[in-house]
Amino acid sequence: MPHHLMNLRHVPDDEADEIRELFASHDVRYYETPPSRWGISMGGFWVHDDDEAARARTLLEEYQQQRRARQRTEYEHELAAGRVGGFWFRLRQKPVRTLAACLAIVVIAALSLLPFVRIG
Incomplete structure (x- = not known):
């Protein structure tokens, strides 16, 4: 049974590319469905295997924590510089x-x- 790992609606291209690279570097066998232009289908990253889904979710959680910290640091830097x-x-x-x-x-x-x- 397919496991939906992540919704791709409103995901920036750089984040989706980083996730693709993450999955490729860890040999996660995934497939991707693109979101529709009109917001009807959400699209996302999927896997078929239960064990693969658990491993991919762990990788995604670690990645999301790192990205959140990186984005927060960039925002605080921009805020201190007066650009946002x-x-x-x-x-x-x-x-x-x-x-x-x-x-x-x-x-x-x-x-x-x-x-x-x-x-x-």
Whole structure:
């Protein structure tokens, strides 16, 4: 019976490539299904064997911990350098785009809630 190891929806290409290299270097016999363009099928990495699935999941857990630490370090470095930030950072960097996005959120929320407000 196939074992689904990892969903590939919203996975960056560099991460998927690193996982392929990880499986190849550890001789994990896997196959891959691509995610659909419209988000109907999720795609992912799969294996057939139970023992292979357990070994692959262990490798994936170790890889995910290493990637999480690496990405966190890169983010903190970028944050310290002033190249990334939250809402106020974006508002200072691109005020028109940020305010337009906020306005769009308010309009969509108002249109979504309008039928419920008129009921009362």
